Amino acid sequence: MHTLSNSRDRQLRDRAASVIPGGMWGHMGTKYLGSAYPQFFERAEGCRLWDVDGREYIDFMCSWGPNVLGHHHPAVEEAVERQRRLGDAMNGPGEVLVELAELLVDTVAHADWAMLQKNGTDATTGCVTIARAGTGRRKVLVARGSYHGAVPWCTPSLAGVTSEDRAHLIHFDYNDVASLEAAAEQAKGDLAAIIVTAFRHDIARDQELPTVEFARRAREICTAADAALIVDDVRAGFRIDLGGSWEPLGVRPDLSAFSKAIANGYTMAAITGNDRFRDAATKVYVTGSFWYGAVSMAAAVATIRTLKGENGVAHIAAMGERLRGGLDRIAAKHGISLRQTGPAQMPMVLFDDDAEFKRADAFCAAALARGAYFHPKHNMFLSAAHTEKDIDLALEAAEAGIAAAAAIG
Amino acid sequence: MHTLSNSRDRQLRDRAASVIPGGMWGHMGTKYLGSAYPQFFERAEGCRLWDVDGREYIDFMCSWGPNVLGHHHPAVEEAVERQRRLGDAMNGPGEVLVELAELLVDTVAHADWAMLQKNGTDATTGCVTIARAGTGRRKVLVARGSYHGAVPWCTPSLAGVTSEDRAHLIHFDYNDVASLEAAAEQAKGDLAAIIVTAFRHDIARDQELPTVEFARRAREICTAADAALIVDDVRAGFRIDLGGSWEPLGVRPDLSAFSKAIANGYTMAAITGNDRFRDAATKVYVTGSFWYGAVSMAAAVATIRTLKGENGVAHIAAMGERLRGGLDRIAAKHGISLRQTGPAQMPMVLFDDDAEFKRADAFCAAALARGAYFHPKHNMFLSAAHTEKDIDLALEAAEAGIAAAAAIG
Helix, strand or coil, X not given: CCCCCCCHHHHHHHHHHHHCXXXXXXXXXXXXXXXXXXXXXXXXXXXXXXXXXXXXXXECCHHHCCCCCCECCHHHHHHXXXXXXXXXXXXXXXXXXXXXXXXXXXXXCCCCEEEEECCHHHXXXXXXXXXXXXXXXXXXXXXXXXXXXXXXXXXXXXXXXXXXXXXXXXXXXXXXXXHHHHHHHHHCCXXXXXXXXXXXXXXXXXXXXXXXXXXXXXXXXXXXHCCEEEEECCCCCCCCCCCCCXXXXXXXXXXXXXXXXXXXXXXXXXXXXXXXXXXXXHHCCCCCCCCCCHXXXXXXXHHHHHHHHXXXXXXXXXXXXXXXXXXXXXXXXXXXXXXXXXXXXXXXXXXXXXXXXXXXXXXXXHHHHCCEECCCCCCCCCCCCCCHHHHHHHHHHHHHHHHHHHCCC | CCCCCCCHHHHHHHHHHXXXXXXXXXXXXXXHCCCCCCCCEEEEEECEEEECCCCEEXXXXXXXXXXXXXXXXXXXXXXXXXXXXXXXXXXXXXXXXXXXXXXXHHHCCCCCEEEEECCHHHHHHHHHHHHHHHHCCCXXXXXXXXXXXXXXXXXXXXXCCCHHHHCCEEEECCCCHHHHHHHHHHCCCCEEEEEEECCECCCCCCCECXXXXXXXXXXXXXXXXXXXXXXXXXXXXXXXXXXXXXXXXXXXXXXXXXXXXXXXXXXXXXXXXXXXXXXXXXXXXXXXXCCCCHHHHHHHHHHHHHHHXXXXXXXXXXXXXXXXXXXXXXXXXXXXXXXXXXCCCCCEEEECXXXXXXHHHHHHHHHHHCCEECCCCCCCCCCCCCCHHHHHHHHHHHHHHXXXXXXXX
């Protein structure tokens, strides 16, 4: 049905092709997803989405992260509505800024202070700038293949990027202590920071949790050099551990970058930092026209409080485990091996013997046709709105997908 | 009254000081405004603001630009409410993205296409990246002192910035054709772009409209070199001319950056471009978690349509002229000379013999105490919600301010 030339999605794509370069920019363009995926959506509720042709999906991308409590969560919407009636973008922030900054400092274990932005890239770039300002040094160690945002110093495409934009980056391999030490040695005397994603969640490969050894060594190197350990918690933050995703490892960063799930879909990012970098954070000049908007701050306060009050992370993890267990059982039944990696809240499902992702695409297309929205090669996301019933329904759709994947030669 | 140590604003500042570096980041920190200015706001309506201590102001900063139609404008709020009930951040955009991109292409004279972001800095940085991708060259000509955003390549503070971040910038003086030509000569063979603000609106100096000669020469240089002419219309866009702020000059850029007024306070930025740079825009990878959010897009569509339908720019200009005329009359009456520069919609008021801005501060403090919120050294903004009565009331407050300024020795 979705391939009909007169579908609403097709009509909108045709119109978009003439007024948007390539028809769509960035990570929500469907070109990597296969032709069955809708590009345009009509509405959303809880963990459900409807595309512009009226088809309903149980969603496992959660807006690529932001939707952590479910669309239109009443506690968030009520806080938003209350603030919206008062005011949003004014000549300065509302009281809610102080409330949110205090809540972040109370919640995020390493945090002595917080600053707010609008994009994950704002937060990661801000962390790097603060680290350089606070150390007076330039080199930043970055894991090969890690995504830290979409501006010239870090964007995956090199179009429009100059070599100077990356002059002071030194690469290491995630979870590889020896390569991290070698990179630090190369930076010697000029090390400003190590920036590292909360876990390894690169596209199209198995996810890896950081080893305790790796995390501790990163901390030791930064402490010894008086450099900043930055955890890029944009993608994982507020889904793994409300205290920060490295808190279960017992390793605390100096600076963290958050965004995505922090305000349940409202536009928000945050840098948290410790007192070592407070003065540096005061000296850098980072700002934006909408960074003081009170409505998104109210949404963030309600989101974090709700996650705490309802033990949302544990529920999301339980739903992720239910999905994972179900997929394993179905795969065994169909005699196909798949790899499920990373935290259950942010699943990655990849098939063995699938270098070209044909099995993954067949799995996703068949599940999509039956109302489950999965991603073939990017980590997925669950929300607190997913119920056991949603997972079980999605597993029925997934069974058709796994059968289709198993049928690939 | 506002200096009472038990004011709500003071209490919030004290709390902010412990959880926010320096108590506040960026352009909305009041440290440059004088101690009488409130940092925190309670609510907003039309062109009026109330601070957290309940004091009411007729506002001439308009959230530093975004508030172009007035807070809670019914057409914008209705469009927002309709989209919000459906969905905001989903797994892709809503139909409203196509509607907004088409509206931008219809409205902005040079535009063949549009892309959306969240910060003005996203848009200016995106334009530079697209220009480099489209030319395969690196040098970007930038006017000395112009503000283009708050990331390392352009932010006013050098804390945390490396020399490589600005390795390919070459400076010229705004409106100085000879210096522009010299900069282009220096870039010869490697010129990617000239980026120029819609008019010269640097802080703490008289504003300057671009001369036709300067704008034409910038266009000629870019055309001859097949480089991109970028107009940074973030601050002025949708207040000067809906077709783009250089449209009255008869000079069209290749790329424009918009933000601030585009969605009446909702978080939105846009790049518009011509077909010369369409392919380059397809190749760069720029994106953000919230860049597909449908609610801000609905706000932008309603804002632009309302500005068109109600001839909003003409009304804003008329209110600006009324303010300007009134201030001139009052200044003459008090025997003090002031300079009012730039477009009437975005007034800059500076006093003669006021190198340390003591007169400006006295003017603003006295006007503020009487309910008019002016800025001593940054351009101000008017909105379509300002009425003749608001202007006349503000002029009464301003008269006390001008008397105070005239009393400065």
